[in-house]
Amino acid sequence: xxxxxxxxxxxxxxxxxxxxxxxxxxxxxxxxxxxxxxxxxxxxxxxxxxxxxxxxxxxxxxxxxxxxxxxxxxxxxxxxxxxxxxxxxxxxxxxxxxxxxxxxxxxxxxxx
Amino acid sequence: xxxxxxxxxxxxxxxxxxxxxxxxxxxxxxxxxxxxxxxxxxxxxxxxxxxxxxxxxxxxxxxxxxxxxxxxxxxxxxxxxxxxxxxxxxxxxxxxxxxxxxxxxxxxxxxxxx
Numbered sequence: 001x002x003x004x005x006x007x008x009x010x011x012x013x014x015x016x017x018x019x020x021x022x023x024x025x026x027x028x029x030x031x032x033x034x035x036x037x038x039x040x041x042x043x044x045x046x047x048x049x050x051x052x053x054x055x056x057x058x059x060x061x062x063x064x065x066x067x068x069x070x071x072x073x074x075x076x077x078x079x080x081x082x083x084x085x086x087x088x089x090x091x092x093x094x095x096x097x098x099x100x101x102x103x104x105x106x107x108x109x110x111x112x
Numbered sequence: 113x114x115x116x117x118x119x120x121x122x123x124x125x126x127x128x129x130x131x132x133x134x135x136x137x138x139x140x141x142x143x144x145x146x147x148x149x150x151x152x153x154x155x156x157x158x159x160x161x162x163x164x165x166x167x168x169x170x171x172x173x174x175x176x177x178x179x180x181x182x183x184x185x186x187x188x189x190x191x192x193x194x195x196x197x198x199x200x201x202x203x204x205x206x207x208x209x210x211x212x213x214x215x216x217x218x219x220x221x222x223x224x225x226x
Contacts, residue, residue: 030212031212031214033214035214035217041220042116042118042204042217042218042219042220043202043215043217044217045214045216048213090214099157099160099168102155103154104154105152105154
């Protein structure tokens with residue numbers, strides 16, 4: 001099965017940039033996703049990137065994809081206290097999109 | 113309407129009870145999913161429905177019984193649960209299975225089995 005790993009915790013000061021990293025094992029995935037989960041809530045799709053892209057920018061969010069190293073990152077510019085949450089990368093399993101494996105999750109703490 | 117609505121938000125049930133979780137979406141999505149999430153862990157897939165038919169059962173114990181009465185509704189029937197089944201149960205939907213554009217999640221039902 002797919003292994004998707006993330007660092008557990010990241011702490012940044014308000015106004016700084018945050019970079020959340022994700023590594024995966026299956027190179028056949030064509031879409032890769034980032035989700036945000038606030039306390040007591042479900043997951044919110046933040047953005048996704050198609051595998052023929054190296055970078056995608058969406059307002060304060062920048063996704064970088066290194067297919068060779070199987071590494072995905074999410075950069076949040078000008079991090080705000082409202083960005084405090086758990087961030088999950090997600091990768092479809094090989095053979096189709098019926099199954100998506102979520103990363104272990106990174107808890108982002110923003111210090112005012 | 114761009115939401116997935118789950119009810120109830122919280123549920124406490126005894127090990128001999130029968131209860132149901134409900135999920136509803138009106139986005140015209142034809143794929144619906146049940147996930148289980150334990151504290152500080154990622155969501156784990158339980159079931160996938162595609163066009164109202166069960167497509168994937170991730171070897172879930174039979175005390176969990178899914179049902180998709182129509183394209184907008186997804187239920188999860190619970191019977192004789194164990195305390196270790198206590199978790200956040202998340203419903204999600206997507207346009208179709210394999211469309212690649214990600215899922216819309218509900219806010220979940222927090223289940224406690226006593």
